[in-house]
Amino acid sequence: MLDKHYDHKKVESGKYEKWVKGGYFTAGDNSKPAFSMVIPPPNVTGKLHLGHVIDTTNQDIICRYKRMKGYDVLWLPGMDHAGIATQAKVEEKLRRQGLNRYELGREKFLEKVWEWKDEYAKTIHTQWASLGLSVDYTRERFTLDEGLNEAVKHVFVTLYNEGLIYQGEKIINWDPVLKTALSNIEVVHKEDKGQFYYFKYDVVGTDEHLIVATTRPETMFGDTAVFVNPKDKRYKHLVGKKVINPANGEEIPLMADPYVDLEFGTGAMKCTPAHDPNDFMLGKKYGFQFIKCLDEEAKMNEKAGKYCGLDRYECRKQLVEDIKKNGHLDHIEDIVHEVGHSERSDAVVEPMLSKQWFVKMKPLAERVIENQKTDNKVNFVPSRFENVLLNWMNDVDDWCISRQLWWGHRIPAYYNNETGEVLVSETEPDMSKYHQDEDVLDTWFSSGLWPFATMGWPNGEKDYSRYFPTSCLVTGYDIIFFWVSRMIFQSLHFTNNIPFKDVVIHGLVRDSQGKKMSKSLNNGVDPIDVIEKYGVDALRYFITTNCTPGQDMRYIEEKVASSESYLNKIWNATRYVEGVLGDDFIPSKIDKSKLSVLDASILSKLQKVIASMGKSMDEYQFGTASSILFDFVYDDFCSNYLEFSKISLSKNDEGSLVTKNVLYKVMRSIILMIYPYAPFVGEELYLSLPMHLDSVCLESYPSVEKEFINKEAETKEGALEEMIKDIRNYKSENSLAPNAKVRLLISPKEPFEGSSEYLARFSFASSIAITKDKLDGQTFIYDGFEMSIEEDVDRDVLLAKLKEEKARLEGEIARTTKMLSNPGFVSKAPTAKVEEEREKDRINKEKLKTVEEKLASFN
RNA sequence: GGAUGCUUAGCUCAGCGGGAGAGCAUCGCCCUUACAAGGCGGGGGUCGUAGGUUCGAACCCUACAGCAUCCACCA
Numbered sequence: 038m039l040d041k042h043y044d045h046k047k048v049e050s051g052k053y054e055k056w057v058k059g060g061y062f063t064a065g066d067n068s069k070p071a072f073s074m075v076i077p078p079p080n081v082t083g084k085l086h087l088g089h090v091i092d093t094t095n096q097d098i099i100c101r102y103k104r105m106k107g108y109d110v111l112w113l114p115g116m117d118h119a120g121i122a123t124q125a126k127v128e129e130k131l132r133r134q135g136l137n138r139y140e141l142g143r144e145k146f147l148e149k150v151w152e153w154k155d156e157y158a159k160t161i162h163t164q165w166a167s168l169g170l171s172v173d174y175t176r177e178r179f180t181l182d183e184g185l186n187e188a189v190k191h192v193f194v195t196l197y198n199e200g201l202i203y204q205g206e207k208i209i210n211w212d213p214v215l216k217t218a219l220s221n222i223e224v225v226h227k228e229d230k231g232q233f234y235y236f237k238y239d240v241v242g243t244d245e246h247l248i249v250a251t252t253r254p255e256t257m258f259g260d261t262a263v264f265v266n267p268k269d270k271r272y273k274h275l276v277g278k279k280v281i282n283p284a285n286g287e288e289i290p291l292m293a294d295p296y297v298d299l300e301f302g303t304g305a306m307k308c309t310p311a312h313d314p315n316d317f318m319l320g321k322k323y324g325f326q327f328i329k330c331l332d333e334e335a336k337m338n339e340k341a342g343k344y345c346g347l348d349r350y351e352c353r354k355q356l357v358e359d360i361k362k363n364g365h366l367d368h369i370e371d372i373v374h375e376v377g378h379s380e381r382s383d384a385v386v387e388p389m390l391s392k393q394w395f396v397k398m399k400p401l402a403e404r405v406i407e408n409q410k411t412d413n414k415v416n417f418v419p420s421r422f423e424n425v426l427l428n429w430m431n432d433v434d435d436w437c438i439s440r441q442l443w444w445g446h447r448i449p450a451y452y453n454n455e456t457g458e459v460l461v462s463e464t465e466p467d468m469s470k471y472h473q474d475e476d477v478l479d480t481w482f483s484s485g486l487w488p489f490a491t492m493g494w495p496n497g498e499k500d501y502s503r504y505f506p507t508s509c510l511v512t513g514y515d516i517i518f519f520w521v522s523r524m525i526f527q528s529l530h531f532t533n534n535i536p537f538k539d540v541v542i543h544g545l546v547r548d549s550q551g552k553k554m555s556k557s558l559n560n561g562v563d564p565i566d567v568i569e570k571y572g573v574d575a576l577r578y579f580i581t582t583n584c585t586p587g588q589d590m591r592y593i594e595e596k597v598a599s600s601e602s603y604l605n606k607i608w609n610a611t612r613y614v615e616g617v618l619g620d621d622f623i624p625s626k627i628d629k630s631k632l633s634v635l636d637a638s639i640l641s642k643l644q645k646v647i648a649s650m651g652k653s654m655d656e657y658q659f660g661t662a663s664s665i666l667f668d669f670v671y672d673d674f675c676s677n678y679l680e681f682s683k684i685s686l687s688k689n690d691e692g693s694l695v696t697k698n699v700l701y702k703v704m705r706s707i708i709l710m711i712y713p714y715a716p717f718v719g720e721e722l723y724l725s726l727p728m729h730l731d732s733v734c735l736e737s738y739p740s741v742e743k744e745f746i747n748k749e750a751e752t753k754e755g756a757l758e759e760m761i762k763d764i765r766n767y768k769s770e771n772s773l774a775p776n777a778k779v780r781l782l783i784s785p786k787e788p789f790e791g792s793s794e795y796l797a798r799f800s801f802a803s804s805i806a807i808t809k810d811k812l813d814g815q816t817f818i819y820d821g822f823e824m825s826i827e828e829d830v831d832r833d834v835l836l837a838k839l840k841e842e843k844a845r846l847e848g849e850i851a852r853t854t855k856m857l858s859n860p861g862f863v864s865k866a867p868t869a870k871v872e873e874e875r876e877k878d879r880i881n882k883e884k885l886k887t888v889e890e891k892l893a894s895f896n
Numbered sequence: 897g898g899a900u901g902c903u904u905a906g907c908u909c910a911g912c913g914g915g916a917g918a919g920c921a922u923c924g925c926c927c928u929u930a931c932a933a934g935g936c937g938g939g940g941g942u943c944g945u946a947g948g949u950u951c952g953a954a955c956c957c958u959a960c961a962g963c964a965u966c967c968a969c970c971a
Contacts, residue, residue, distance in 0.1 A: 042933080208969095226968085233971095251971065264971095298970065306971045314969050375968090388969085421900070428899070428967075514966085544901095549908085551964085583909070583919085588901075589965085593908060595920055602933055603919095613930030660910070664918070679930075762937085768925085769937045775926055801928095852915075861951030862914095870914060877915095 039615060039725050043608040045572025045601070049717045053166045061734035062171040064111035064504070072108035073504035074100065074537075075488050076172060077512050077520070078180060080119035081157040082126050085164040087546040087554065087580070087592060088513065090564050094577045095543060095659065096511045097170050101713040102654050103508075104171075105738035111504045113491055114165070114172035116158060118181045120445035120480035121223070125215055125381045127153050127444070143443050150444045154179075167568060168577070169716050171734070176500070178491040180483045181446070188490035189446045189483050190463045192531060196396065197450075197461045202438070204450075204459070206392045208314040209437050210377060213335035214384040217441040218393050220479055221434055222518050224386050229376040234357060235303065235367035238263060241279040241288055247272060248367050250302040252374065253312075254360075255352045257284035258330035258341045262308040264319065267293035269304050283365035284356060285342060294319060311390040327390050335387050349387070394439040394448060394476070401526040402430040408529055415525060418541045418657050419587045425517050426525070438479045445477030485523030488536040495531075509657075510537040513545065514587060541657045544589035546580065551591055562592050574715035575601035581714060582663040603667065604718050607711060610675055611722045614704040617686055617697065624701050624728050629744055633685065633692060634789045636699045638754035639678040641747040642669065643703050647739045650710060659714075666710050674703060677758060681795055701726065706739040756788035756819055757795055763817045764800040767826055778803040780827040785809045788822060816891065818842070818884045832895075839892050846885040853878035 040047070056062065064073075074096055079089060100112045127150050128138055138146045158179075165172065178185065196202040210219040234254050237246045249263055263280050265272040272291070279288040296319065297306050310320025311327040320327060330340040337344045337352045344352040360366045377386040406427060408414055417423040439448060451460045451471040460466055465473075483490075488510070492501040506528070512521060521540060528536035547553055548560040555561070567576050578600040584590035632640065646669045653662035678699075685696040705726055712719030712733050723733035730736060768777055781802045787793050793805045814825035815835055853874050856862050863871055 039930095041931080043931090222967095249971090253971090301970060308971090313971075315971075316969095318969095374970095424900080425966080432968085518967090545965095551908095585910070588909095591908065593920085596908075598933080599919055602931095605933060606931065609931035609934090611930085616930070664910070667918085675930085676935085765936060766938085772925085775936055776928065849915090856914090856952080859951050863951085865951055866914075874914090 039608065039612040039722075041609075041612070043601075043605040043718065045574065045717070048721045049167075049573060052717050052720050053169055056171070056732065056734055057174065059732060059734070061732060062112070062173050063175050064109055064173050066109040067503075069107055069109035071111065071503055072100075072103045072509075073111040073113070073507040074509050074511070075113045075491060075507055076115060076170075077510075077516075078115045078117040078178075078484065078487065079161055080122050081116050081154045081161070082119055082122045083157070084160055085168075085564055087562055087564055089164075090168065090576065091543055091546055091580045091584075091590075092511060092513060093165070093168060093170050094581050095541065095657075097168070097577075097716075098581055098659055098713045099509060099511070099541075099657070100171050101716060101734070102738065104734070105709065105713070105736060107737065110171075111176070111500070112170075112172045113176050113178065113504075114170070114174065115178035115487075115491060116154075116161060116180070117484055118154065118179065118445060118480065120440060120442055120477060121215065121217065121219075121381050122480075123150060123153065124442050124444040128215075138443065146443055164565075167565070167573060169573060171716075176491070180480070180487070184493065184497070185483060185486070185490050186446060187463075187496065188486050188494060189478065190449045191495055192486060192527065193449055193478070193482075194461055194463050195531070201397045201400065202394060203397065204392065204394050206390060207395070207435075207437075208312075208317045208388050209391050209393055210379075210386045211333070211335075211389040211391065212379040212382055212384055213333065213387055214382040215379065215442070216333050218391060218437050218439060219379060219386065220437050220481075223380045224377040225380050226375045226377055228373055229385075231372055231374055231376065233302075233370040233372045235370070236283050236360060237365045237367050238280040238283060238305075239365075240275050240291065241281060243275070243278070245275065247275065247280065247291075247305050248303045249305045249307050250370075251307055252372070253353070254284065254356050255337065255341070255344075255349045256309045256312045256330060257282055257307065257356070258337070258344075259309045259311050259328040260284075260289055260307045261310055261320065261325040261328065262290050262292050262323070264292050264294050264297050264306045264308055265304055266297040266299045267295060269293075269297075269299055271304060283360050283363070292323070294322075313388055317390065329390055331387060331389065335384075393437050394450075396436040396438055398433045398435050401530055402433050404529050405430050405522070405526050408525075408535065413535060415535050415537065416539045418539055422514060422517060422540070422542045422587060425514065426522055429518050429522060430526075436479075438482050439474075439476040440479055441475070442477050445480060446483055448474040448476050448478060450474040481519055481523055484520055485527040486531075488524055489528060489532050505532065505536075506534050507537040509539040509541060511541045511543065514542050515545065517542070539657070542587045544584065544587055547589055547591050549591050549593050551589075554592075567594075567597060571597045571601045572604075572717070574604055574718045578604065578663070578714045581659045584660060586657060603670075604711075604715055606675060607670060607707060608718065608722065610670070610679060611704055611708065611725060613679065614700050615725050617682070618701060618727060622697060622701070622727050624698060627695065627698050627702065627745075631691070631695050632699070632750075633695070633791065634750045634753045635678065635681045635685070635757075635795070636695055637745070637747045637750035639673060639703055640699060640745040641751050642673050643706055643739075644741050644743070644746050647706065647710070648741045651738065651741075654713075663714060666707070670707055674707065677754075678703070680799065684795060684798055709733070709736055709739050712736075753789040753792075757792050759819065760788070760796055760817065760824055761799045763824070764796075764826065767815065771828075771830075776801045781805045782812050782814065782825045782827055783807050784812050784823055784825075786822055788819070811890075811894070813891070813894070818887050820880050820883075823887065836892075836895055839888055839895075843885065843888045843892065846881050846888060849881045850878065850885060853881065 077092060100110050104110045131137055193202060210224045212219050231252050233250050233252055235248050235250045238249055239246045260282055275291055276293045278291050280291050282289055308316045308319050310316045310325050311329045328340055330338055331349060332338050335349045337347045339345050341352060344356060379386050409427060449462060451466050451473050454470055454472060460471065488507050489501060489505050492505050493499060494501050524536045528534060552558060552560060564576060575597050579597045583596055646665055650662045650665045682696050682700055686693045708719055708722045720733045723729055768775060778801055787807060796802065797805050812823055812825035814827045815830050815838060816823050816825040856874050857878060
């Protein structure tokens with residue numbers, strides 16, 4: 038027997054271990070159609086947050102649902118080595134111990150990172166278990182494991198041989214703290230307060246000067262020219278002359294190029310080809326020297342003369358001061374501008390000329406764009422996110438993939454010790470003659486191969502041929518660029534197929550004020566605390582139902598509490614059903630002809646719920662699906678049928694046995710439908726009912742049984758509900774207790790045979806009489822019959838009520854009349870809709886006639 | 897500079913072409929043997945503004961306003 042209160046701790050205990058041990062999450066039943074997903078591998082850098090909960094719970098719901106629908110489901114788990122993120126954390130840890138990676142050396146350092154990884158992997162496993170994720174541990178992968186290593190090397194070498202990977206000297210984003218290159222999307226642009234420095238540049242051979250503005254004066258040591266627009270009348274006469282760089286006194290040419298914006302600043306721009314991407318382009322165009330004046334820690338180098346060795350900002354300060362002293366500072370303007378920061382170290386990124394490895398993106402991106410025009414496209418849910426992908430693919434820069442880190446896939450490029458010639462190869466050459474490139478690959482390079490490399494590509498065939506392409510991917514909109522796009526182009530290029538058919542996008546979980554959760558705001562919510570307090574099922578239900586796909590949501594604790602109440606409601610309904618069924622109940626097939634109106638009605642409604650909920654589940658609309666079930670559970674089942682059942686059951690006859698079977702069937706269906714959301718409660722409740730398998734994980738989803746659809750029964754039962762509600766309302770209005778006794782009259786007949794018995798119980802009627810006479814108490818009029826409450830009510834009140842009802846009906850009739858007399862409506866609206874309105878019109882007119890007769894008899 | 901989303905009951909949000917919904921909050925009545933972490937009943941919204949399309953608009957289109965978010969090399 039179930040406990041009186043739902044105790045989540047007791048319920049959760051032991052179940053996950055049972056499921057894993059039972060192999061319920063292990064894919065491989067070839068007799069069923071395949072359905073596959075890969076988990077977005079979490080970084081081995083930290084603990085679970087609500088973002089993971091929304092992401093993985095959505096996936097878990099999909100997987101559990103699909104298993105019930107008869108699929109052989111593979112949900113492949115794994116983790117990401119997260120190169121730069123992990124290395125940054127481990128380095129920070131070392132720093133606190135007074136160590137750094139250079140002291141340890143590459144090998145020792147990597148040992149430390151692997152220790153870190155093992156520790157965090159353990160934590161992540163515990164968290165997956167506490168969330169109840171139905172992943173297949175027999176297929177778990179890690180982005181740095183053997184198979185993925187092979188895949189990464191193969192991809193790198195292939196792309197290199199195809200000319201899609203190249204080594205080049207370009208301006209990249211340099212993180213001076215982590216001392217590595219970054220790709221464009223690892224740079225976060227933030228608004229910073231800064232200064233615009235206006236310097237005077239003397240024009241050689243004249244007594245004129247021009248004013249050039251910059252936000253980064255320290256880069257002036259790398260300047261090779263000053264540019265103006267050729268159309269700019271202000272400077273036309275000076276173009277071709279030399280100007281003096283006030284930082285170092287060097288003469289540099291004043292040149293004209295249409296790139297310069299006439300409107301911006303002073304219209305004159307300094308050109309630093311080694312420290313700015315646009316200046317780099319100009320430098321290439323005019324064949325300038327590329328002078329670097331910053332080192333890898335963003336300190337000034339020897340080009341900065343006396344400032345050599347200074348930090349870039351210290352240099353800026355002193356340099357500006359010095360220029361001011363020698364009279365070449367015009368003025369300083371405070372500005373707010375966008376400054377690039379490293380995503381991981383938050384350091385201000387320095388654009389810098391550097392030799393790195395790049396992926397040539399154009400051909401790969403074009404293939405994605407072309408493929409999205411075909412039937413074989415990746416289907417985004419919601420569809421608008423496809424544009425995010427396409428926009429990015431449409432103007433994507435080449436991807437800088439080399440990182441000056443140690444933690445990651447080492448680049449399979451080898452340099453000849455003597456000639457320096459590059460050899461790119463999957464296998465190691467004679468290492469007495471070669472040395473390997475020191476750098477590792479961007480972590481997203483390997484993540485991009487995740488859906489197929491984890492399944493054995495390019496070597497093992499089994500899982501790859503069965504489960505790839507995957508069916509679906511769930512992820513947040515924030516990593517469409519980072520990850521989704523890369524999986525798509527890598528997959529199209531290497532497997533000739535899309536990596537997944539559907540991409541389901543969810544939003545961010547924000548705090549209750551709508552702010553992003555972050556460490557600095559200290560507004561983060563630890564899922565473990567929530568689970569402790571409300572149970573994991575309540576958290577899962579809350580986080581997957583209180584939102585719309587692709588839309589951000591707020592974490593609101595009260596809603597988790599109401600989720601728990603809802604589960605408690607189902608718990609107690611099951612407890613009731615368990616109680617009435619008793620220990621020796623054996624479910625039997627329900628004979629449609631034996632059903633009472635009430636039995637037939639709830640079964641009919643159940644069919645509709647199964648159908649519409651299933652449709653929403655198929656469309657990944659978990660919020661919609663859950664609310665369909667919620668309404669059914671609360672209103673139709675608990676408030677009505679379950680209460681009605683008490684009468685039938687008390688008779689202990691053939692009808693009560695039918696009711697037991699109906700209760701069983703409906704309750705069981707509810708449990709099966711809530712189970713993907715709340716697997717722990719689902720399992721507990723499922724096992725408490727008779728005739729169960731070893732676990733709800735092995736069950737099938739309820740299917741629609743058309744023979745139980747019975748509109749007539751629903752209408753009749755609806756009339757009973759309506760009568761009960763009218764009586765309750767009457768009592769409330771007349772300050773009577775809910776259980777106050779009333780006498781009822783019904784004319785000319787009850788809504789369906791046996792209904793009075795139910796009415797009696799739920800209205801606390803002391804008597805109910807059926808009569809053919811006209812009723813004259815406070816009367817309620819229904820379709821085909823009326824009911825009056827035979828209590829002493831003031832004639833004036835009765836009259837007022839009747840008038841009120843008359844007005845209401847007239848309003849309704851006016852509405853239907855207006856619609857039905859509109860020729861446009863009758864000819865253009867769907868016939869079913871027109872019929873519906875005609876029916877309402879008919880019923881209301883009949884009711885109005887009755888009301889009018891009553892009013893007439895009042896005089 | 898591009899792009900997207902949001903604006904609906906006091907709060908948080910669903911609904912996205914056929915009579916305004918939920919949870920929480922609020923008010924009233926109930927310790928009725930599944931559930932007081934409950935039950936029953938009520939109150940509360942001209943669905944951001946202005947136009948347009950349609951027989952019919954919260955829903956589609958256009959413009960505007962406010963609030964978010966993403967992308968972008970403006971020195």
